Each structure stands twice: as structure tokens, then as C-alpha cells.
Amino acid sequence: MRSVWHSPVVEFDAELVETIRNGAIGLGLxxxxxxxxAGHDALLEAHRIPTAVIFTPCRNGISHNEAERIKPEQAEAGANVLVAAVRQVITE
Incomplete structure (x- = not known):
């Protein structure tokens, strides 16, 4: 057996993760x-700039697949968390 792909763990910016978490808490989510x-663009950028990702629940936990489905209210909640996080960052 030989390794053909290695993708080490990337730790996102702790402050941004906390900001996103606080946004969800503030919205009661x-x-x-x-x-x-998952190989997000954020993994590549995290080495250069503060980065974090907001995930929203998908039906049956399926993500990054053509079977992925999300309810409109889940998409709205994710967008609201993003807005809350951005507001916190720009007012600091």
C-alpha cells in the first residue's frame, strides 16, 4: 500500500471560530x-489569512454531493450567522 494523497488537519482561526459560535448563540441557534x-478553499487560505467555515445541516448529513439538500430556513440561519459574525468583526 502507498499513500497517494495526504491532507493534514488545518486549524481555523480560533478568534473567528469563536465569533461564528457567538453569532449562532446570539441568534439562539x-x-x-x-x-x-472537506477540501474547501478556506483550507488553502487558512495558512495566509484568518479563516473559518460555517456549515449548515443537510438532509441525512449528506454534503458535497449531488444528493445534498438543505431547507430554506437552514440556509437563512447560516446566512444570519454569517451576518452576525461579520457585524462583530467590523465593529471590533
Missing amino acids: DHIDIVSS
Whole structure:
């Protein structure tokens, strides 16, 4: 056996993660911190600039797949968390 791909764990900016978490809390939304192995653009940028990702729940937990489905209210909640986080960052 030989390794053909290695993608080390990328830690996102702790302050931004906290800002996003606080946005969810402030909106009264359920939230959890997760580790994702999805290859987001953010993984590449995290080495250069403060970076974090907001995930929203998908039906049956399926993500990054043509079967991925999200309810409009879940998309709205994710967008509202983003707005709350941006507001916190720009007022600091």
C-alpha cells in the first residue's frame, strides 16, 4: 500500500471560530464545533489569512454531493450567522 494523497488537519482561526459560535448563540441557534475533511478553499487560505467555515445541516448529513439538500430556513440561519459574525468583526 502507498499513500497517494495526504491532507493534514488545518486549524481555523480560533478568534473567528469563536465569533461564528457567538453569532449562532446570539441568534439562539443550535451549534456544534466540527472537524471537516472537506477540501474547501478556506483550507488553502487558512495558512495566509484568518479563516473559518460555517456549515449548515443537510438532509441525512449528506454534503458535497449531488444528493445534498438543505431547507430554506437552514440556509437563512447560516446566512444570519454569517451576518452576525461579520457585524462583530467590523465593529471590533
